[in-house]
Amino acid sequence: MSNLLATENVTKKFGGLAAVNDVSITVKQHTFTMLIGPNGCGKTTLINCCTGILKPTEGRVLLGDTDITGWPTHKIYEVGFVRTFQIPLPFLGLTVLDNVLGAMRNSGEAPLKAPHRRLWLKEEENNMERAMAVLHRVRLDKHWNKPSHTLGAAQLKMLEVAKGLAAGAKLIALDEPIGGVDPASADEILSHVSALKNEGLTFLVVEHRIDIAAPYADYIYAMDLGRLISQGTPQQVLGDPKVIEVYLGKGATEAC
């Protein structure tokens, strides 16, 4: 399996603070790769550096063989890498369906084509079928016609995931997709993601709730204080004393 995404010694400093410190990870094709670590350890910042929201202070980001370091976010989308946000960022003036459709491509976005409905209607309808299928997965299909500002917090979280899944990317980074979602729904979403992986997609999933998410992971990276502290299969990482220490506090390893 080849590397789809690789960060090479990525560092991101905010003033004096190195939120991400010399982190190198690889995401292999057709895997569910997880990034774990306590709050504030730099997971979101690393994703931001990979997707052009932030420019790394040092290091490189590679997608396949292409160096995408510092590319604008929309260009990274163009080459097949999308991400979702930990705190949902819905388009409040659009319906639930249009939120998802907007994350997909349609040639009717060109202003010269836009006024001629027949030039883009077919695309829009095809997109819509896919969008509704994705919304069905995250149980939002019944709400397709609602303004997105009427959704509750957990539903907005699901809408954020739906936007990412619908975009038609080969690599999807999900930043805490199941935070605040009940365990049953969380399982359902993760098994859907797993199914998509088997269809050929690749996922980089940041998750706080290891208990629910780890069983789905092929490979896990653990971070603490901006640094990588462990990596390997779920068993290896969750059994690593350094990881246990970070999650359960100092002394936990001896107690076990």
Place this chain on the structure above:
Amino acid sequence: MKSQSTQRNLKSLLLNSEILAVVAILMALTFFLTTRGLPMVLTILVDFAVFAIITMSLNLETGFTGIPQFGRVLAVIAGAFAVGAIPGRLLAALMGLPAGLNYTIDTVQFQVSPELTAALSGSWMLSLLFLFICLVIAALSGAGIGWLTSRPAIRLREAYLGISLLAFGDFLMWVGHNWVPLVGGSTSVFVPDPFRIFGGARFEAVVIAIFLAALLVYAYLNRLTVSPFGRALKMVRDNEVSASAAGKDIVKIRTQSLVIGSMLAAIAGGLYVIYTGTVTAMGYSRLVWTFWPWAFMMLGGIGSTAGMLLGVMVLTIMRTLITVYRFEVFGFLMAWGINPLWLEFTLMGAVIIGVILFLPHGLVPEKVQSILPASRVNSILSKGFGAKLQ
């Protein structure tokens, strides 16, 4: 059950601000028609049409894209100045009349301008061609100025962007006022009249033409914005970071919005100077050509193209009522040292405050609805998702 719902319908009908506004507009127009005659109504219509185009263009940039366009006057000026400076010169050059830098000097104008209009009024073909060239030149200069302002402005945010656009707007007015070869500096430049060929019906003809232009712009903007492009504009407006994560090129989309909006505003500026027949640089204050459109837009309902028509019409009628009756009705204000001459300017300020306080979404609030017609969505849904509209 049935009577209850009829009652509710009736009540919502009466409380519906859109319908109330339309009824009020029709009553006011009838009132003007019977008391003041047709010319008054036509004046209202042409004012309405020019400002409707400008306000709809503002709404494209501000309402749909979230650009704080405080310099709408700039593109209007671009269209007005271009039509004042270029087509007349072209015609003059064609006819062997002075067409150089001195074309705009008032003594030359008084000699050349009647000859140009005389030439136009002799030929339908020439008049039509001239009108067409005026509109093309206005559109191009508007698109150009929109693109130029988008370069430095596009990277700035909210307040800084708003202030830059405002400064650009004033800048061009002062250039026109001080640089005579453009549009005559402190004197006016005449625009050869492509509607003179209608003779006694010139006024009616030009009003109808501009009114039709406004309807065309309305139809165009409706089609332009109810589309994936319109959705992308709203995405940029609602959340830039999320829009770029969804593959939208923010700089490109803002530029497109500024170019199209400025082009339309410039066409309105060009039509306006064709209607009035002259261009005077100092006539393009930001009060009238930026802040009034903002008041129209806020009253109409930011983000709603149909609302723009309503907002412009309601305020144009109120403005006309004030200008017609300011001394008869408001003459008493003189005793308090308030000159009613300025009432229409006060009105716009009062409207902005009133809308913010009592009608924050305007007369026609923006509708959140899917781009696809519900019938098409339903036919696709019936294939298997089982979540139909209602």
